[in-house]
Amino acid sequence: MTQHAITVLGHDRPGIIAQATAVLADLGLNIEDTSMTLLRGHFAMTLICAGGATEGRIVDALAPLAEDGSLTVTVREVSGEHAAGDGGTPHVLTVHGGDRPGIVSGVVAVVAGVGGNVTDLTTRLSGDLYVLLAEVDLPAGVDVDALRAALTDEGARLGVGVTLRAAEADEL
DSSP states (O other), X not given: OEEEEEEEEEEOOTTHHXXXXXXXXXXXXXXXXXXXXXXXTEEEEEEEEEESOXXXXXXXXXXXXXXXXXXXXXXEEEOOOOXXXXXXXXXXXXXXXXXXXXXXXXXXXXXXXXXXXXXXXXXXXXXXXXXEEEEEEEOTTOOHHHHHHXXXXXXXXXXXXXXXXXXXXXXX
């Protein structure tokens, strides 16, 4: 049993998910983890699948998705090991303000600086308003108040508002 990371990127159209997942099911692959979204009209999907199919067999089976050149499909075998949790706590990080380069890198660097791990991140631009929503796991023992202060300082430097709060169990 192997695991594969599969990505499908390109121009959106109806049926991409249905076609790709049908191929994977026909190969006997179990979809264990996915993320799918539209990014400014472009489809982006990443899946982690487990099963007995080889990388080459998966590539060949998914090739029809990319035949017209509107999608790119990649397949890569990945380790079946899961990252071990450290007993940390999930938090929700939000950023909003005027758009400019460096917002994501500046804010997530502060989180990484205390050993925090971003587990999900979404951004949207609506006119001039930039919005970021992230789930982050913070290691046990992190001074959350000090982290909030550092994030507020970084937000001020970037000209955006930043909030960090503990995630409720039903939010994640």
